[in-house]
Amino acid sequence: MKFHLEASFRLSADAGAAETELREFFNGAADLLKKGAAGGKGAEVLSWNLGEAEISVVIESDRYVRAHDALLRLRRPLADLLGKKYRVGVRGIEVAKYEIEVESKISIDHKIPHVREMVHRDGTLTLSLDVDEADLRNQVPDRIVSLLDEKIQAEGYGGKAEHWELLWQSPERPAKFEGDPTEEMVGRGWIKHGASRGQWIYGPEGTHLFRAFERIVLEEMIGPLGYREMIFPKLVPWEVWKRSGHALGVYPEIYYVSPPKTRDPKFWEEVMDHYKVTREVPVKLIREKIDDPIGGMCYAQCPPSWVFFQGRTLPSDDLPIRIFDRSGTSHRYESGGIHGIERVDEFHRIEIVWMGTQEQVKEEAEKLKDCYRRIFEEILELRWRMAWVTPWFMAQEGKTGLSEMTGAGTVDYEALLPYNGSWIEFQNLSINGDKYPRGFNVKAQSGDPLWSGCSGVGLERWASAFLAQKGLDQENWPEAFRERFGEMPKGIRFL
Ligand SMILES: Nc1ncnc2c1ncn2[C@@H]1O[C@H](COS(=O)(=O)NC(=O)[C@@H](N)CO)[C@@H](O)[C@H]1O
Ligand SMILES: [Zn+2]
Numbered sequence: 419m420k421f422h423l424e425a426s427f428r429l430s431a432d433a434g435a436a437e438t439e440l441r442e443f444f445n446g447a448a449d450l451l452k453k454g455a456a457g458g459k460g461a462e463v464l465s466w467n468l469g470e471a472e473i474s475v476v477i478e479s480d481r482y483v484r485a486h487d488a489l490l491r492l493r494r495p496l497a498d499l500l501g502k503k504y505r506v507g508v509r510g511i512e513v514a515k516y517e518i519e520v521e522s523k524i525s526i527d528h529k530i531p532h533v534r535e536m537v538h539r540d541g542t543l544t545l546s547l548d549v550d551e552a553d554l555r556n557q558v559p560d561r562i563v564s565l566l567d568e569k570i571q572a573e574g575y576g577g578k579a580e581h582w583e584l585l586w587q588s589p590e591r592p593a594k595f596e597g598d599p600t601e602e603m604v605g606r607g608w609i610k611h612g613a614s615r616g617q618w619i620y621g622p623e624g625t626h627l628f629r630a631f632e633r634i635v636l637e638e639m640i641g642p643l644g645y646r647e648m649i650f651p652k653l654v655p656w657e658v659w660k661r662s663g664h665a666l667g668v669y670p671e672i673y674y675v676s677p678p679k680t681r682d683p684k685f686w687e688e689v690m691d692h693y694k695v696t697r698e699v700p701v702k703l704i705r706e707k708i709d710d711p712i713g714g715m716c717y718a719q720c721p722p723s724w725v726f727f728q729g730r731t732l733p734s735d736d737l738p739i740r741i742f743d744r745s746g747t748s749h750r751y752e753s754g755g756i757h758g759i760e761r762v763d764e765f766h767r768i769e770i771v772w773m774g775t776q777e778q779v780k781e782e783a784e785k786l787k788d789c790y791r792r793i794f795e796e797i798l799e800l801r802w803r804m805a806w807v808t809p810w811f812m813a814q815e816g817k818t819g820l821s822e823m824t825g826a827g828t829v830d831y832e833a834l835l836p837y838n839g840s841w842i843e844f845q846n847l848s849i850n851g852d853k854y855p856r857g858f859n860v861k862a863q864s865g866d867p868l869w870s871g872c873s874g875v876g877l878e879r880w881a882s883a884f885l886a887q888k889g890l891d892q893e894n895w896p897e898a899f900r901e902r903f904g905e906m907p908k909g910i911r912f913l
Contacts, residue, residue, distance in 0.1 A: 419563070421461075423485035424515040426474035427493065430507035433500055437468055443499055444475075450495070451488045455480075461488035472512070481563065486516070486554040511551040516559065518545045520566055524573045530565065532558050580808040581820050585829065587803035588795065593836035595889030599882055600758025602890050607909050609759065616752055616763025618878075622907040628766060628877045630903045631884075632744065634797060635768055635875055637902075639789040640742055643782075645770060650743040651722040655713035661857040662721035667816030672714035673749040673763075679709050715749035718814060719769035720872045724858035727773075731861040732868065738774030738782055759878040760835070760842050766877045773855065773870035775862065780825055783849055783871050790831065790847070798884055799896040802833045803841070810874075811850055826851035826869075833883030844879035848872055 433440070444466045452460030461479030473496070479485040493508060500506040525538035534548040543566070549558055595602075603609045608623035620628060639645070653675055659665040679685065685707065692700040716722070723743065732739065747764050772782045787804075794800045809821050809828040821827055828848040832841040848871055855861070855868035862868040888895050892906065 419481040419521075419566075420519040421477075421479045421481070421485035421559075422515070422517045422519070423477045423479075423489060423513070424474070425477070425489055425511055425513045426469070426472040427496060427511060428509040429471045429473065429500070430509055431505075432470060433468060433473070433504055433506045436500055436504050436506070439499060439503075440466070440468060440473065443496065447492065450491055451477075451479075451483055453483070453491075455482035459483070461485055463488075463492075474514070484559065484563075486549075486559050490554060511554070513547075513549055513551070513554070516547040516549055518547065518559070518563065518566075519543070520545075520570070522566070522570050522573075524569060526569065530562065533562065580813065580818055581806070582830075583806040585804040585806050588801055591799060591801040591887070593801070593834075593887050594894040595885070595887065596836050597889070598758060598837045599835075599885035599890070600760070603759075603885065606890060607912075608890070612764070614764065616761075618759055618762060618764075621910050623909050624881070626903070626907050627881055627885075630899070631875075631877055631880045632768060634793055634899075634902055638793050638797070639786065640770075643740060643785055643789070645740040645742045645772075648723065648726070648741045648743055649745040650716075650719060650769065651725075652716040652746040653713065654716060654722050657713075658721050658725060659713065661724070662718070662854065663811060663815045663857065664717065664721065668714075668717060668814055671751045672717055673751060674711035674714050676708040676711045679707055716746065717748060717750060718810070719743060719748050719767055719874065720771050720854075723769075723771060724854050724860065727855075727860040728858040729860070731863055732773070734863040737862065738772050738778040740770075740772045740782070742768060742770045744768040758882065760882045762878055765879075768875040768877070770873040770875070771870065772872075773860070773868060775864070775866050776825065776869045779849055779869040779871050783847060786847055786873055787829070790845075794831075797896065797898040797902070798880075799888075799899075800833050800883060801887055802831060802844075802883070805830045805832060807846075809850070810846060810848055811853055821851060823851035823853075825849055826853075833879075833887070835882065835886040837886055842879060842882060844883045845875045846873065 444463050447463055451462055452458075459480050460483035461477055464476040464478055466473060466475045475489070475492070477485040477488050479488055489511065493511065497508040500508065520543050521541055522538070522543040523541060525543060526536060530536070532547055532549050532553060533545050535546040537544045545562065547559060547562070553559070600609070603624060606623070608621050608627070610619045610621065611617070612619045656665060659668060689700055689703055689707065692698070692703060723741070744767075748767055749764050752761050752763050770786070772779060774782070794802050807828050807830045808818055809826065812819070812821060826849045828846050830843045831845045831847070833844050834841055850870050850872060852867045852869055854870045860868055892900055892903065895903070
């Protein structure tokens with residue numbers, strides 16, 4: 419990677435008298451421009467020139483001391499040299515040309531902010547930047563370099579597969595059912611397709627099943643471990659997703675939310691009239707009358723809750739804090755060909771969140787795993803397994819691999835669907851390290867890094883896994899579950 423920068427220091431007056439000292443300064447600037455770089459690497463001033471009221475320089479570098487950092491390093495000593503003795507001030511920096519060259523098999527076919535031109539020739543990508551002094555100080559060139567690294571790395575990975583490592587699996591347990599649970603539920607009227615993509619409506623039977631699962635989570639885990647219920651927001655603004663990291667890569671899958679430009683009925687009259695006459699909703703017209711998206715529908719469920727803690731310090735003797743939310747739906751624009759309730763755009767999840775010291779968070783994760791194991795082994799008697807995978811918070815930022823934070827990561831819980839032999843992830847449990855407290859600036863009284871974890875219990879997934887293995891006839895269900903399930907409510911009948 420090569421950086422080529424042509425810039426000038428704007429002076430408050432002519433510095434001709436300092437010519438000799440400037441020559442010594444630039445000749446002796448070498449080690450200043452190599453400081454911090456591995457042996458022999460760094461930046462160097464190829465040439466400099468003293469003009470009427472500016473000093474122009476040409477700097478080249480590798481990535482270890484980048485040309486713009488070198489330029490900024492020169493400013494202070496230059497100002498000192500000219501200020502004291504010659505009463506000449508350095509007023510600012512003008513960037514005339516800034517090029518970054520990198521070997522790359524790929525080119526980028528869309529606009530990158532602050533990149534005026536991109537040329538891809540014989541395996542080299544040359545970017546001409548459009549940056550001023552403020553951009554240099556704000557590390558705009560560094561973010562462009564990171565973006566290039568990421569793309570070149572991703573290219574190298576060739577879409578590296580997500581990490582998956584089996585941790586544990588249950589006894590096989592023969593399936594009591596071989597059919598597709600969604601088809602069976604639709605057939606019995608337990609559920610019905612909703613009007614929106616990937617959306618279902620749960621009749622009394624389907625709802626009772628979800629509530630039975632929920633009751634088990636409450637009785638077997640939430641109660642005994644002392645989790646307190648909260649209500650997390652379900653409309654998530656960009657600010658939250660910037661802090662949670664989702665703003666790095668969640669765009670292809672969110673349901674965006676845009677408010678109206680104004681509530682004034684006059685403004686909307688044209689739309690209403692259009693519909694009254696045509697009975698068609700004029701969505702093109704509406705598009706002009708709604709504002710930019712302020713964010714999207716709930717996606718990961720835990721991020722917006724951190725605003726409750728944002729900027730505060732937690733008393734050590736209140737840790738670990740244990741909370742959960744089941745107050746609403748999550749929405750994801752999932753891949754097409756969506757099958758049954760295994761993969762839907764609108765789903766119902768119990769989100770469990772805990773925070774404390776690193777040890778407390780790891781300890782809590784083990785307690786939750788024990789509870790889950792008891793539920794899946796003794797109550798639902800599932801055929802299931804646990805796998806160590808790419809953390810959800812990295813996957814949702816478009817990353818792969820594992821977290822560098824030791825001990826942080828995600829355990830996926832998977833269950834076999836006998837009807838098609840696939841394993842679905844029906845919930846997960848993650849140690850998220852200090853990611854969220856850092857993102858939302860939440861501290862522990864002790865000053866130790868505050869860590870957190872979360873576990874998402876997907877009710878559609880629990881239903882898919884359980885019914886796929888046990889079928890819909892209660893006589894085939896495990897005794898311990900039947901007890902908790904109680905009476906099946908009457909379904910809705912149609913003529
Ligand atoms: N499209 C979907 N349809 C149904 N359930 C889903 C869907 N996406 C996620 N879930 C459920 O939500 C759980 C957690 O989702 S996750 O993306 O893996 N993890 C997170 O978002 C974390 N914040 C924990 O909830 C999944 O294990 C699954 O049970
Ligand atoms: Zn979460």
